[in-house]
Amino acid sequence: MQQKKNTHKVDSKDENNCLVKTVHLNRVKKARDNAPPKKELEKLSNTFKALGDPTRLKIVMALSDEEMCVCDIAAYTGVSDSAVSHQLRRLKDLSIVKNRRAGQILYYSLDDNHITDIITIGHTHIKENK
Amino acid sequence: MQQKKNTHKVDSKDENNCLVKTVHLNRVKKARDNAPPKKELEKLSNTFKALGDPTRLKIVMALSDEEMCVCDIAAYTGVSDSAVSHQLRRLKDLSIVKNRRAGQILYYSLDDNHITDIITIGHTHIKENK
DNA sequence: TTGATATATGAACATATGCTCATATATCAA
DNA sequence: TTGATATATGAGCATATGTTCATATATCAA
Incomplete structure:
Protein backbone atom coordinates (compact mmCIF):
# COMPACT_ATOMS: atom_id res chain seq x y z
CA MET A 1 0.00 0.00 0.00
CA GLN A 2 0.89 3.61 -0.41
CA GLN A 3 3.17 5.20 2.21
CA LYS A 4 2.88 8.61 3.82
CA LYS A 5 6.28 9.71 2.58
CA ASN A 6 6.84 9.42 -1.15
CA THR A 7 9.17 6.47 -1.28
CA HIS A 8 7.44 4.28 -3.82
CA LYS A 9 6.18 4.50 -7.33
CA VAL A 10 2.47 4.75 -7.88
CA ASP A 11 0.44 4.52 -11.05
CA SER A 12 -0.24 7.81 -12.81
CA LYS A 13 -1.22 9.06 -16.22
CA ASP A 14 0.99 10.95 -18.63
CA GLU A 15 -0.13 13.74 -20.94
CA ASN A 16 -1.68 11.23 -23.35
CA ASN A 17 -3.42 9.36 -20.57
CA CYS A 18 -0.98 6.47 -20.77
CA LEU A 19 -0.01 4.65 -17.62
CA VAL A 20 3.28 5.70 -16.04
CA LYS A 21 4.79 5.23 -12.60
CA THR A 22 5.70 8.26 -10.55
CA VAL A 23 6.97 8.89 -7.05
CA HIS A 24 6.14 12.58 -6.87
CA LEU A 25 3.27 13.22 -9.22
CA ASN A 26 3.22 16.87 -8.17
CA ARG A 27 6.79 17.32 -9.37
CA VAL A 28 6.04 15.66 -12.66
CA LYS A 29 2.99 17.87 -13.15
CA LYS A 30 4.97 20.95 -12.27
CA ALA A 31 7.66 19.96 -14.76
CA ARG A 32 4.99 19.46 -17.43
CA ASP A 33 3.52 22.88 -16.69
CA ASN A 34 6.92 24.53 -17.03
CA ALA A 35 8.03 22.45 -19.99
CA PRO A 36 9.23 24.45 -23.01
CA PRO A 37 7.15 24.15 -26.18
CA LYS A 38 8.39 21.36 -28.39
CA LYS A 39 9.54 23.70 -31.18
CA GLU A 40 11.50 25.76 -28.70
CA LEU A 41 13.13 22.70 -27.17
CA GLU A 42 14.10 21.52 -30.64
CA LYS A 43 15.64 24.82 -31.62
CA LEU A 44 17.48 25.22 -28.34
CA SER A 45 18.90 21.71 -28.47
CA ASN A 46 19.87 22.22 -32.10
CA THR A 47 21.80 25.31 -31.09
CA PHE A 48 23.72 23.40 -28.45
CA LYS A 49 24.21 20.47 -30.79
CA ALA A 50 25.84 22.85 -33.22
CA LEU A 51 28.44 23.61 -30.56
CA GLY A 52 28.67 19.95 -29.67
CA ASP A 53 30.96 18.96 -32.51
CA PRO A 54 34.69 19.68 -32.09
CA THR A 55 35.11 20.98 -35.63
CA ARG A 56 32.19 23.37 -35.43
CA LEU A 57 33.13 24.52 -31.95
CA LYS A 58 36.67 25.18 -33.17
CA ILE A 59 35.28 27.23 -36.03
CA VAL A 60 33.01 29.24 -33.78
CA MET A 61 35.76 29.90 -31.25
CA ALA A 62 38.08 31.09 -34.00
CA LEU A 63 35.41 33.39 -35.39
CA SER A 64 34.89 34.98 -32.00
CA ASP A 65 38.32 36.53 -32.50
CA GLU A 66 38.08 37.64 -36.09
CA GLU A 67 36.15 37.02 -39.29
CA MET A 68 37.65 34.36 -41.56
CA CYS A 69 37.05 33.06 -45.04
CA VAL A 70 36.12 29.49 -45.86
CA CYS A 71 39.51 28.34 -47.03
CA ASP A 72 41.31 29.86 -44.05
CA ILE A 73 38.91 28.10 -41.72
CA ALA A 74 39.59 24.90 -43.61
CA ALA A 75 43.34 25.40 -43.28
CA TYR A 76 42.96 26.07 -39.59
CA THR A 77 40.64 23.21 -38.76
CA GLY A 78 42.28 20.69 -41.04
CA VAL A 79 39.17 19.60 -42.87
CA SER A 80 38.20 20.17 -46.51
CA ASP A 81 36.70 23.38 -47.85
CA SER A 82 33.58 21.38 -48.57
CA ALA A 83 33.24 20.10 -45.03
CA VAL A 84 33.73 23.62 -43.70
CA SER A 85 31.14 24.96 -46.08
CA HIS A 86 28.64 22.36 -44.94
CA GLN A 87 29.25 23.22 -41.29
CA LEU A 88 29.05 26.95 -41.93
CA ARG A 89 25.73 26.53 -43.62
CA ARG A 90 24.46 24.73 -40.58
CA LEU A 91 25.78 27.42 -38.25
CA LYS A 92 24.27 30.08 -40.47
CA ASP A 93 20.87 28.40 -40.46
CA LEU A 94 20.97 28.64 -36.68
CA SER A 95 21.95 32.31 -36.80
CA ILE A 96 25.21 31.49 -35.10
CA VAL A 97 27.32 32.90 -37.94
CA ASN A 113 27.78 37.58 -28.88
CA HIS A 114 25.43 35.21 -27.09
CA ILE A 115 27.41 32.33 -28.47
CA THR A 116 30.67 33.71 -27.17
CA ASP A 117 29.05 34.13 -23.77
CA ILE A 118 27.83 30.55 -23.82
CA ILE A 119 31.29 29.28 -24.67
CA ILE A 126 34.84 22.43 -17.44
CA LYS A 127 37.63 24.22 -15.63
CA GLU A 128 35.85 23.92 -12.31
CA ASN A 129 35.19 20.23 -12.88
CA LYS A 130 38.59 19.04 -13.95
CA MET B 1 50.55 36.03 -59.42
CA GLN B 2 49.92 37.22 -55.90
CA GLN B 3 47.92 40.39 -55.46
CA LYS B 4 48.51 43.23 -53.04
CA LYS B 5 45.16 42.74 -51.38
CA ASN B 6 44.41 39.25 -50.12
CA THR B 7 41.90 38.09 -52.65
CA HIS B 8 43.35 34.78 -53.70
CA LYS B 9 44.48 31.56 -52.12
CA VAL B 10 48.18 30.89 -51.86
CA ASP B 11 50.05 27.78 -50.85
CA SER B 12 50.89 27.48 -47.16
CA LYS B 13 51.81 24.78 -44.68
CA ASP B 14 49.64 23.51 -41.88
CA GLU B 15 50.84 22.44 -38.43
CA ASN B 16 52.09 19.13 -39.81
CA ASN B 17 53.83 20.77 -42.75
CA CYS B 18 51.18 19.60 -45.17
CA LEU B 19 50.21 21.81 -48.07
CA VAL B 20 47.11 23.91 -47.58
CA LYS B 21 45.71 26.95 -49.37
CA THR B 22 45.11 30.11 -47.41
CA VAL B 23 44.04 33.64 -48.19
CA HIS B 24 45.15 35.26 -44.94
CA LEU B 25 47.96 33.17 -43.54
CA ASN B 26 48.31 35.59 -40.64
CA ARG B 27 44.75 34.94 -39.55
CA VAL B 28 45.23 31.21 -39.77
CA LYS B 29 48.39 31.45 -37.70
CA LYS B 30 46.68 33.64 -35.15
CA ALA B 31 43.83 31.16 -34.92
CA ARG B 32 46.34 28.35 -34.40
CA ASP B 33 48.07 30.28 -31.65
CA ASN B 34 44.81 30.89 -29.85
CA ALA B 35 43.42 27.41 -30.48
CA PRO B 36 42.23 25.59 -27.39
CA PRO B 37 44.12 22.42 -26.42
CA LYS B 38 42.59 19.36 -28.00
CA LYS B 39 41.49 17.85 -24.67
CA GLU B 40 39.79 21.07 -23.70
CA LEU B 41 38.01 21.34 -27.04
CA GLU B 42 36.80 17.77 -26.66
CA LYS B 43 35.47 18.33 -23.18
CA LEU B 44 33.82 21.59 -24.07
CA SER B 45 32.13 20.17 -27.14
CA ASN B 46 31.02 17.14 -25.14
CA THR B 47 29.39 19.44 -22.64
CA PHE B 48 27.44 21.21 -25.37
CA LYS B 49 26.65 17.94 -27.07
CA ALA B 50 25.08 16.80 -23.82
CA LEU B 51 22.66 19.72 -24.10
CA GLY B 52 22.23 19.04 -27.80
CA ASP B 53 19.72 16.25 -27.42
CA PRO B 54 16.09 17.18 -26.75
CA THR B 55 15.58 14.52 -24.10
CA ARG B 56 18.69 15.46 -22.16
CA LEU B 57 17.98 19.16 -22.47
CA LYS B 58 14.47 18.59 -21.23
CA ILE B 59 15.86 16.72 -18.25
CA VAL B 60 18.37 19.42 -17.45
CA MET B 61 15.81 22.19 -17.74
CA ALA B 62 13.43 20.35 -15.43
CA LEU B 63 16.19 19.81 -12.89
CA SER B 64 16.99 23.50 -12.85
CA ASP B 65 13.65 23.94 -11.08
CA GLU B 66 13.79 21.10 -8.61
CA GLU B 67 15.51 17.78 -7.96
CA MET B 68 13.74 14.76 -9.39
CA CYS B 69 14.07 11.00 -9.16
CA VAL B 70 14.68 8.75 -12.13
CA CYS B 71 11.16 7.46 -12.55
CA ASP B 72 9.62 10.94 -12.30
CA ILE B 73 12.01 12.15 -14.97
CA ALA B 74 11.00 9.18 -17.08
CA ALA B 75 7.33 9.97 -16.59
CA TYR B 76 7.94 13.58 -17.51
CA THR B 77 10.09 12.98 -20.56
CA GLY B 78 8.17 10.01 -21.85
CA VAL B 79 11.09 7.65 -22.23
CA SER B 80 11.90 4.52 -20.26
CA ASP B 81 13.55 4.51 -16.84
CA SER B 82 16.49 2.82 -18.50
CA ALA B 83 16.93 5.50 -21.14
CA VAL B 84 16.77 8.18 -18.46
CA SER B 85 19.32 6.36 -16.39
CA HIS B 86 21.69 6.16 -19.36
CA GLN B 87 21.31 9.86 -20.03
CA LEU B 88 21.73 10.80 -16.38
CA ARG B 89 24.93 8.82 -16.22
CA ARG B 90 26.22 10.77 -19.16
CA LEU B 91 25.22 14.09 -17.61
CA LYS B 92 26.81 13.03 -14.34
CA ASP B 93 30.07 12.09 -16.03
CA LEU B 94 30.18 15.64 -17.36
CA SER B 95 29.45 17.10 -13.91
CA ILE B 96 26.22 18.56 -15.20
CA VAL B 97 24.10 16.70 -12.66
CA ASN B 113 24.40 26.89 -12.09
CA HIS B 114 26.67 27.36 -15.09
CA ILE B 115 24.42 25.07 -17.07
CA THR B 116 21.33 27.07 -16.19
CA ASP B 117 23.14 30.23 -17.27
CA ILE B 118 24.09 28.63 -20.57
CA ILE B 119 20.53 27.58 -21.23
CA ILE B 126 16.82 31.66 -30.24
CA LYS B 127 14.25 34.23 -29.20
CA GLU B 128 16.17 37.00 -30.93
CA ASN B 129 16.49 34.96 -34.09
CA LYS B 130 12.96 33.76 -34.47
C1' DT C 1 17.19 -14.61 4.70
C1' DT C 2 13.63 -13.69 0.67
C1' DG C 3 10.83 -11.13 -2.52
C1' DA C 4 9.78 -6.70 -4.26
C1' DT C 5 11.26 -2.29 -5.88
C1' DA C 6 14.39 1.49 -7.94
C1' DT C 7 18.04 2.20 -10.63
C1' DA C 8 22.20 0.82 -13.48
C1' DT C 9 24.41 -1.40 -17.20
C1' DG C 10 25.64 -3.98 -21.56
C1' DA C 11 24.30 -5.51 -26.04
C1' DA C 12 21.81 -4.80 -30.12
C1' DC C 13 19.69 -2.01 -33.55
C1' DA C 14 17.68 1.70 -36.22
C1' DT C 15 18.67 6.36 -37.17
C1' DA C 16 21.55 10.51 -37.27
C1' DT C 17 25.91 12.63 -38.18
C1' DG C 18 30.16 14.40 -40.40
C1' DC C 19 33.09 13.57 -43.81
C1' DT C 20 34.61 13.02 -48.83
C1' DC C 21 33.83 13.11 -53.65
C1' DA C 22 31.71 14.88 -57.67
C1' DT C 23 29.44 18.54 -59.39
C1' DA C 24 27.09 23.11 -59.45
C1' DT C 25 27.09 28.04 -58.80
C1' DA C 26 29.14 32.63 -58.46
C1' DT C 27 32.64 35.95 -59.18
C1' DC C 28 36.81 37.72 -61.30
C1' DA C 29 40.36 38.41 -64.97
C1' DA C 30 41.46 38.62 -69.56
C1' DT D 1 32.64 35.57 -73.84
C1' DT D 2 35.99 32.03 -71.57
C1' DG D 3 38.82 29.96 -68.11
C1' DA D 4 40.15 30.06 -63.42
C1' DT D 5 38.98 30.48 -58.66
C1' DA D 6 36.07 30.34 -54.21
C1' DT D 7 32.36 28.45 -52.26
C1' DA D 8 27.95 25.61 -52.13
C1' DT D 9 25.42 21.48 -52.52
C1' DG D 10 23.78 16.58 -53.04
C1' DA D 11 24.82 11.72 -52.71
C1' DG D 12 27.09 8.12 -50.50
C1' DC D 13 29.37 5.98 -46.68
C1' DA D 14 31.54 4.85 -42.30
C1' DT D 15 30.85 5.94 -37.62
C1' DA D 16 28.29 7.81 -33.65
C1' DT D 17 24.04 8.15 -31.10
C1' DG D 18 19.70 7.22 -28.47
C1' DT D 19 16.64 3.93 -27.53
C1' DT D 20 14.88 -0.65 -25.96
C1' DC D 21 15.41 -5.16 -23.97
C1' DA D 22 17.43 -8.26 -20.84
C1' DT D 23 19.82 -8.53 -16.90
C1' DA D 24 22.52 -6.92 -12.84
C1' DT D 25 22.90 -4.35 -8.57
C1' DA D 26 21.20 -2.03 -4.45
C1' DT D 27 17.90 -1.09 -0.95
C1' DC D 28 13.74 -1.97 1.71
C1' DA D 29 10.07 -4.77 3.94
C1' DA D 30 8.79 -8.80 6.14
Missing part, protein backbone atom coordinates in the same frame (compact mmCIF):
# COMPACT_ATOMS: atom_id res chain seq x y z
CA LYS A 98 26.72 35.35 -40.75
CA ASN A 99 28.80 36.16 -43.82
CA ARG A 100 29.74 38.97 -46.12
CA ARG A 101 31.00 38.63 -49.64
CA ALA A 102 34.13 40.29 -51.00
CA GLY A 103 34.48 39.18 -54.56
CA GLN A 104 34.81 35.43 -54.69
CA ILE A 105 35.60 35.28 -51.03
CA LEU A 106 33.03 34.89 -48.28
CA TYR A 107 33.99 36.10 -44.84
CA TYR A 108 32.24 34.46 -41.93
CA SER A 109 31.82 35.95 -38.46
CA LEU A 110 29.65 35.40 -35.41
CA ASP A 111 26.13 36.71 -35.73
CA ASP A 112 25.85 37.87 -32.10
CA THR A 120 32.85 31.36 -21.92
CA ILE A 121 30.52 29.88 -19.33
CA GLY A 122 31.05 26.39 -20.71
CA HIS A 123 34.75 26.96 -20.36
CA THR A 124 34.32 27.98 -16.74
CA HIS A 125 32.26 24.87 -16.16
CA LYS B 98 24.72 15.08 -9.31
CA ASN B 99 22.55 12.76 -7.21
CA ARG B 100 21.71 11.87 -3.66
CA ARG B 101 20.26 8.64 -2.48
CA ALA B 102 17.18 8.30 -0.26
CA GLY B 103 16.57 4.62 0.19
CA GLN B 104 15.98 3.04 -3.17
CA ILE B 105 15.37 6.37 -4.77
CA LEU B 106 18.05 8.51 -6.35
CA TYR B 107 17.33 12.21 -6.63
CA TYR B 108 19.11 14.07 -9.39
CA SER B 109 19.81 17.78 -9.46
CA LEU B 110 22.07 20.18 -11.31
CA ASP B 111 25.66 20.15 -10.14
CA ASP B 112 26.20 23.90 -10.59
CA THR B 120 19.24 31.04 -20.38
CA ILE B 121 21.57 32.64 -22.89
CA GLY B 122 20.74 30.00 -25.47
CA HIS B 123 17.12 30.82 -24.92
CA THR B 124 17.78 34.50 -25.50
CA HIS B 125 19.63 33.62 -28.66
Whole structure:
Protein backbone atom coordinates (compact mmCIF):
# COMPACT_ATOMS: atom_id res chain seq x y z
CA MET A 1 0.00 0.00 0.00
CA GLN A 2 0.89 3.61 -0.41
CA GLN A 3 3.17 5.20 2.21
CA LYS A 4 2.88 8.61 3.82
CA LYS A 5 6.28 9.71 2.58
CA ASN A 6 6.84 9.42 -1.15
CA THR A 7 9.17 6.47 -1.28
CA HIS A 8 7.44 4.28 -3.82
CA LYS A 9 6.18 4.50 -7.33
CA VAL A 10 2.47 4.75 -7.88
CA ASP A 11 0.44 4.52 -11.05
CA SER A 12 -0.24 7.81 -12.81
CA LYS A 13 -1.22 9.06 -16.22
CA ASP A 14 0.99 10.95 -18.63
CA GLU A 15 -0.13 13.74 -20.94
CA ASN A 16 -1.68 11.23 -23.35
CA ASN A 17 -3.42 9.36 -20.57
CA CYS A 18 -0.98 6.47 -20.77
CA LEU A 19 -0.01 4.65 -17.62
CA VAL A 20 3.28 5.70 -16.04
CA LYS A 21 4.79 5.23 -12.60
CA THR A 22 5.70 8.26 -10.55
CA VAL A 23 6.97 8.89 -7.05
CA HIS A 24 6.14 12.58 -6.87
CA LEU A 25 3.27 13.22 -9.22
CA ASN A 26 3.22 16.87 -8.17
CA ARG A 27 6.79 17.32 -9.37
CA VAL A 28 6.04 15.66 -12.66
CA LYS A 29 2.99 17.87 -13.15
CA LYS A 30 4.97 20.95 -12.27
CA ALA A 31 7.66 19.96 -14.76
CA ARG A 32 4.99 19.46 -17.43
CA ASP A 33 3.52 22.88 -16.69
CA ASN A 34 6.92 24.53 -17.03
CA ALA A 35 8.03 22.45 -19.99
CA PRO A 36 9.23 24.45 -23.01
CA PRO A 37 7.15 24.15 -26.18
CA LYS A 38 8.39 21.36 -28.39
CA LYS A 39 9.54 23.70 -31.18
CA GLU A 40 11.50 25.76 -28.70
CA LEU A 41 13.13 22.70 -27.17
CA GLU A 42 14.10 21.52 -30.64
CA LYS A 43 15.64 24.82 -31.62
CA LEU A 44 17.48 25.22 -28.34
CA SER A 45 18.90 21.71 -28.47
CA ASN A 46 19.87 22.22 -32.10
CA THR A 47 21.80 25.31 -31.09
CA PHE A 48 23.72 23.40 -28.45
CA LYS A 49 24.21 20.47 -30.79
CA ALA A 50 25.84 22.85 -33.22
CA LEU A 51 28.44 23.61 -30.56
CA GLY A 52 28.67 19.95 -29.67
CA ASP A 53 30.96 18.96 -32.51
CA PRO A 54 34.69 19.68 -32.09
CA THR A 55 35.11 20.98 -35.63
CA ARG A 56 32.19 23.37 -35.43
CA LEU A 57 33.13 24.52 -31.95
CA LYS A 58 36.67 25.18 -33.17
CA ILE A 59 35.28 27.23 -36.03
CA VAL A 60 33.01 29.24 -33.78
CA MET A 61 35.76 29.90 -31.25
CA ALA A 62 38.08 31.09 -34.00
CA LEU A 63 35.41 33.39 -35.39
CA SER A 64 34.89 34.98 -32.00
CA ASP A 65 38.32 36.53 -32.50
CA GLU A 66 38.08 37.64 -36.09
CA GLU A 67 36.15 37.02 -39.29
CA MET A 68 37.65 34.36 -41.56
CA CYS A 69 37.05 33.06 -45.04
CA VAL A 70 36.12 29.49 -45.86
CA CYS A 71 39.51 28.34 -47.03
CA ASP A 72 41.31 29.86 -44.05
CA ILE A 73 38.91 28.10 -41.72
CA ALA A 74 39.59 24.90 -43.61
CA ALA A 75 43.34 25.40 -43.28
CA TYR A 76 42.96 26.07 -39.59
CA THR A 77 40.64 23.21 -38.76
CA GLY A 78 42.28 20.69 -41.04
CA VAL A 79 39.17 19.60 -42.87
CA SER A 80 38.20 20.17 -46.51
CA ASP A 81 36.70 23.38 -47.85
CA SER A 82 33.58 21.38 -48.57
CA ALA A 83 33.24 20.10 -45.03
CA VAL A 84 33.73 23.62 -43.70
CA SER A 85 31.14 24.96 -46.08
CA HIS A 86 28.64 22.36 -44.94
CA GLN A 87 29.25 23.22 -41.29
CA LEU A 88 29.05 26.95 -41.93
CA ARG A 89 25.73 26.53 -43.62
CA ARG A 90 24.46 24.73 -40.58
CA LEU A 91 25.78 27.42 -38.25
CA LYS A 92 24.27 30.08 -40.47
CA ASP A 93 20.87 28.40 -40.46
CA LEU A 94 20.97 28.64 -36.68
CA SER A 95 21.95 32.31 -36.80
CA ILE A 96 25.21 31.49 -35.10
CA VAL A 97 27.32 32.90 -37.94
CA LYS A 98 26.72 35.35 -40.75
CA ASN A 99 28.80 36.16 -43.82
CA ARG A 100 29.74 38.97 -46.12
CA ARG A 101 31.00 38.63 -49.64
CA ALA A 102 34.13 40.29 -51.00
CA GLY A 103 34.48 39.18 -54.56
CA GLN A 104 34.81 35.43 -54.69
CA ILE A 105 35.60 35.28 -51.03
CA LEU A 106 33.03 34.89 -48.28
CA TYR A 107 33.99 36.10 -44.84
CA TYR A 108 32.24 34.46 -41.93
CA SER A 109 31.82 35.95 -38.46
CA LEU A 110 29.65 35.40 -35.41
CA ASP A 111 26.13 36.71 -35.73
CA ASP A 112 25.85 37.87 -32.10
CA ASN A 113 27.78 37.58 -28.88
CA HIS A 114 25.43 35.21 -27.09
CA ILE A 115 27.41 32.33 -28.47
CA THR A 116 30.67 33.71 -27.17
CA ASP A 117 29.05 34.13 -23.77
CA ILE A 118 27.83 30.55 -23.82
CA ILE A 119 31.29 29.28 -24.67
CA THR A 120 32.85 31.36 -21.92
CA ILE A 121 30.52 29.88 -19.33
CA GLY A 122 31.05 26.39 -20.71
CA HIS A 123 34.75 26.96 -20.36
CA THR A 124 34.32 27.98 -16.74
CA HIS A 125 32.26 24.87 -16.16
CA ILE A 126 34.84 22.43 -17.44
CA LYS A 127 37.63 24.22 -15.63
CA GLU A 128 35.85 23.92 -12.31
CA ASN A 129 35.19 20.23 -12.88
CA LYS A 130 38.59 19.04 -13.95
CA MET B 1 50.55 36.03 -59.42
CA GLN B 2 49.92 37.22 -55.90
CA GLN B 3 47.92 40.39 -55.46
CA LYS B 4 48.51 43.23 -53.04
CA LYS B 5 45.16 42.74 -51.38
CA ASN B 6 44.41 39.25 -50.12
CA THR B 7 41.90 38.09 -52.65
CA HIS B 8 43.35 34.78 -53.70
CA LYS B 9 44.48 31.56 -52.12
CA VAL B 10 48.18 30.89 -51.86
CA ASP B 11 50.05 27.78 -50.85
CA SER B 12 50.89 27.48 -47.16
CA LYS B 13 51.81 24.78 -44.68
CA ASP B 14 49.64 23.51 -41.88
CA GLU B 15 50.84 22.44 -38.43
CA ASN B 16 52.09 19.13 -39.81
CA ASN B 17 53.83 20.77 -42.75
CA CYS B 18 51.18 19.60 -45.17
CA LEU B 19 50.21 21.81 -48.07
CA VAL B 20 47.11 23.91 -47.58
CA LYS B 21 45.71 26.95 -49.37
CA THR B 22 45.11 30.11 -47.41
CA VAL B 23 44.04 33.64 -48.19
CA HIS B 24 45.15 35.26 -44.94
CA LEU B 25 47.96 33.17 -43.54
CA ASN B 26 48.31 35.59 -40.64
CA ARG B 27 44.75 34.94 -39.55
CA VAL B 28 45.23 31.21 -39.77
CA LYS B 29 48.39 31.45 -37.70
CA LYS B 30 46.68 33.64 -35.15
CA ALA B 31 43.83 31.16 -34.92
CA ARG B 32 46.34 28.35 -34.40
CA ASP B 33 48.07 30.28 -31.65
CA ASN B 34 44.81 30.89 -29.85
CA ALA B 35 43.42 27.41 -30.48
CA PRO B 36 42.23 25.59 -27.39
CA PRO B 37 44.12 22.42 -26.42
CA LYS B 38 42.59 19.36 -28.00
CA LYS B 39 41.49 17.85 -24.67
CA GLU B 40 39.79 21.07 -23.70
CA LEU B 41 38.01 21.34 -27.04
CA GLU B 42 36.80 17.77 -26.66
CA LYS B 43 35.47 18.33 -23.18
CA LEU B 44 33.82 21.59 -24.07
CA SER B 45 32.13 20.17 -27.14
CA ASN B 46 31.02 17.14 -25.14
CA THR B 47 29.39 19.44 -22.64
CA PHE B 48 27.44 21.21 -25.37
CA LYS B 49 26.65 17.94 -27.07
CA ALA B 50 25.08 16.80 -23.82
CA LEU B 51 22.66 19.72 -24.10
CA GLY B 52 22.23 19.04 -27.80
CA ASP B 53 19.72 16.25 -27.42
CA PRO B 54 16.09 17.18 -26.75
CA THR B 55 15.58 14.52 -24.10
CA ARG B 56 18.69 15.46 -22.16
CA LEU B 57 17.98 19.16 -22.47
CA LYS B 58 14.47 18.59 -21.23
CA ILE B 59 15.86 16.72 -18.25
CA VAL B 60 18.37 19.42 -17.45
CA MET B 61 15.81 22.19 -17.74
CA ALA B 62 13.43 20.35 -15.43
CA LEU B 63 16.19 19.81 -12.89
CA SER B 64 16.99 23.50 -12.85
CA ASP B 65 13.65 23.94 -11.08
CA GLU B 66 13.79 21.10 -8.61
CA GLU B 67 15.51 17.78 -7.96
CA MET B 68 13.74 14.76 -9.39
CA CYS B 69 14.07 11.00 -9.16
CA VAL B 70 14.68 8.75 -12.13
CA CYS B 71 11.16 7.46 -12.55
CA ASP B 72 9.62 10.94 -12.30
CA ILE B 73 12.01 12.15 -14.97
CA ALA B 74 11.00 9.18 -17.08
CA ALA B 75 7.33 9.97 -16.59
CA TYR B 76 7.94 13.58 -17.51
CA THR B 77 10.09 12.98 -20.56
CA GLY B 78 8.17 10.01 -21.85
CA VAL B 79 11.09 7.65 -22.23
CA SER B 80 11.90 4.52 -20.26
CA ASP B 81 13.55 4.51 -16.84
CA SER B 82 16.49 2.82 -18.50
CA ALA B 83 16.93 5.50 -21.14
CA VAL B 84 16.77 8.18 -18.46
CA SER B 85 19.32 6.36 -16.39
CA HIS B 86 21.69 6.16 -19.36
CA GLN B 87 21.31 9.86 -20.03
CA LEU B 88 21.73 10.80 -16.38
CA ARG B 89 24.93 8.82 -16.22
CA ARG B 90 26.22 10.77 -19.16
CA LEU B 91 25.22 14.09 -17.61
CA LYS B 92 26.81 13.03 -14.34
CA ASP B 93 30.07 12.09 -16.03
CA LEU B 94 30.18 15.64 -17.36
CA SER B 95 29.45 17.10 -13.91
CA ILE B 96 26.22 18.56 -15.20
CA VAL B 97 24.10 16.70 -12.66
CA LYS B 98 24.72 15.08 -9.31
CA ASN B 99 22.55 12.76 -7.21
CA ARG B 100 21.71 11.87 -3.66
CA ARG B 101 20.26 8.64 -2.48
CA ALA B 102 17.18 8.30 -0.26
CA GLY B 103 16.57 4.62 0.19
CA GLN B 104 15.98 3.04 -3.17
CA ILE B 105 15.37 6.37 -4.77
CA LEU B 106 18.05 8.51 -6.35
CA TYR B 107 17.33 12.21 -6.63
CA TYR B 108 19.11 14.07 -9.39
CA SER B 109 19.81 17.78 -9.46
CA LEU B 110 22.07 20.18 -11.31
CA ASP B 111 25.66 20.15 -10.14
CA ASP B 112 26.20 23.90 -10.59
CA ASN B 113 24.40 26.89 -12.09
CA HIS B 114 26.67 27.36 -15.09
CA ILE B 115 24.42 25.07 -17.07
CA THR B 116 21.33 27.07 -16.19
CA ASP B 117 23.14 30.23 -17.27
CA ILE B 118 24.09 28.63 -20.57
CA ILE B 119 20.53 27.58 -21.23
CA THR B 120 19.24 31.04 -20.38
CA ILE B 121 21.57 32.64 -22.89
CA GLY B 122 20.74 30.00 -25.47
CA HIS B 123 17.12 30.82 -24.92
CA THR B 124 17.78 34.50 -25.50
CA HIS B 125 19.63 33.62 -28.66
CA ILE B 126 16.82 31.66 -30.24
CA LYS B 127 14.25 34.23 -29.20
CA GLU B 128 16.17 37.00 -30.93
CA ASN B 129 16.49 34.96 -34.09
CA LYS B 130 12.96 33.76 -34.47
C1' DT C 1 17.19 -14.61 4.70
C1' DT C 2 13.63 -13.69 0.67
C1' DG C 3 10.83 -11.13 -2.52
C1' DA C 4 9.78 -6.70 -4.26
C1' DT C 5 11.26 -2.29 -5.88
C1' DA C 6 14.39 1.49 -7.94
C1' DT C 7 18.04 2.20 -10.63
C1' DA C 8 22.20 0.82 -13.48
C1' DT C 9 24.41 -1.40 -17.20
C1' DG C 10 25.64 -3.98 -21.56
C1' DA C 11 24.30 -5.51 -26.04
C1' DA C 12 21.81 -4.80 -30.12
C1' DC C 13 19.69 -2.01 -33.55
C1' DA C 14 17.68 1.70 -36.22
C1' DT C 15 18.67 6.36 -37.17
C1' DA C 16 21.55 10.51 -37.27
C1' DT C 17 25.91 12.63 -38.18
C1' DG C 18 30.16 14.40 -40.40
C1' DC C 19 33.09 13.57 -43.81
C1' DT C 20 34.61 13.02 -48.83
C1' DC C 21 33.83 13.11 -53.65
C1' DA C 22 31.71 14.88 -57.67
C1' DT C 23 29.44 18.54 -59.39
C1' DA C 24 27.09 23.11 -59.45
C1' DT C 25 27.09 28.04 -58.80
C1' DA C 26 29.14 32.63 -58.46
C1' DT C 27 32.64 35.95 -59.18
C1' DC C 28 36.81 37.72 -61.30
C1' DA C 29 40.36 38.41 -64.97
C1' DA C 30 41.46 38.62 -69.56
C1' DT D 1 32.64 35.57 -73.84
C1' DT D 2 35.99 32.03 -71.57
C1' DG D 3 38.82 29.96 -68.11
C1' DA D 4 40.15 30.06 -63.42
C1' DT D 5 38.98 30.48 -58.66
C1' DA D 6 36.07 30.34 -54.21
C1' DT D 7 32.36 28.45 -52.26
C1' DA D 8 27.95 25.61 -52.13
C1' DT D 9 25.42 21.48 -52.52
C1' DG D 10 23.78 16.58 -53.04
C1' DA D 11 24.82 11.72 -52.71
C1' DG D 12 27.09 8.12 -50.50
C1' DC D 13 29.37 5.98 -46.68
C1' DA D 14 31.54 4.85 -42.30
C1' DT D 15 30.85 5.94 -37.62
C1' DA D 16 28.29 7.81 -33.65
C1' DT D 17 24.04 8.15 -31.10
C1' DG D 18 19.70 7.22 -28.47
C1' DT D 19 16.64 3.93 -27.53
C1' DT D 20 14.88 -0.65 -25.96
C1' DC D 21 15.41 -5.16 -23.97
C1' DA D 22 17.43 -8.26 -20.84
C1' DT D 23 19.82 -8.53 -16.90
C1' DA D 24 22.52 -6.92 -12.84
C1' DT D 25 22.90 -4.35 -8.57
C1' DA D 26 21.20 -2.03 -4.45
C1' DT D 27 17.90 -1.09 -0.95
C1' DC D 28 13.74 -1.97 1.71
C1' DA D 29 10.07 -4.77 3.94
C1' DA D 30 8.79 -8.80 6.14
